[in-house]
Amino acid sequence: MKIFTVIIGLFICMLTHAQAVEQEEEINIGEVNQTKTELSDPYCSDGCAEACVEVCCSEGGIFVIGALVIHHEDLMDSREELPMVLSADIMPHFSFSPPNGSFSMMPRVRGSWGVLSTDLKMNYLNEFHDFSAESQMTIHWQMVVSTWIEKQANIRFGTGLLYDHFEAVSYNEHYLAFELYLHDFNYKISLDGRYCANYYDLSDVYSEVNFGFSYKIMESPNSFGYVTFGALYQKIYEKEVAGIQLGLTFNVH
DSSP states (O other): OHHHHHHHHHHHHHHHHGGGGGGGSEEEETTEEEEHHHHOGGGSHHHHHHHHHHHHHSHHHHHHHHHHHHHHHHHHHTTTTOGGGEEEEEEEEEEEETTTTEEEEEEEEEEEETTEEEEEEEEEEEEEETTEEEEEEEEEEEEEEEOOSBTTEEEEEEEEEEEETTTTEEEEEEEEEEEEEETTTTEEEEEEEEEEEETTTTEEEEEEEEEEEEEEEEEETTEEEEEEEEEEEEEETTEEEEEEEEEEEEEEO
16 A cells, blocks of 8 residues: 555656656757756756655645545456456557558557556658658657546546657657447447647647547457557647558457
8 A cells, every 4th residue: 555655656746747858958049058947947857846746745646646546456456347457458550541641550558557557659650742751750658547437437647758759859748538448348439639749839749639449359368359440630740640540459467
């Protein structure tokens, strides 16, 4: 119980602290080499650490941590009915957009432990125009809270990093998702979104809205699999892509 309380507290600290990451890049103003951290006191690491302590030690923070600890223990006790609470997901997904002439590979993995999970996704976008191709790759990593408001309904939210592979720069990214399971988990409806901004110049970096319908195609005592199809909208800097999404989801528990 105490160990998990510490983990939850550290997790909330990570959520509070994440926006400071991109502020650590150095920039030059005139002949003076300063950092974004120095230019933006509200986002500096010391300020974030202080805010983290204030959030975790406030009455509201203590109440939230306590509620999450209790909910986590309840979820872990219900693993027979809800095996996904202690599991790993492997999701080889892709999308294509004929109007844009684009094709995206979006492999994704997720590990879940009660109310906590971590999510890693790669988005490799290829656009084809006049016998030439243009590529862009981003890597998304989040720490996520899974609320499981009902046995068959889950709201996930979290924050983490987006890494632009070709520009070699990282940004803070936020994540929100809703999942609804139907007919004894044979069907799943999901809606999730991601948003990432450059906090220094307040410009949009990445936005995504993803709708999917999944049908269970296999099941064993320690695993199950879904086939998924749906729609996807992405905006990467100024580039907009809307397309059809297909893929598989394998859960091992």
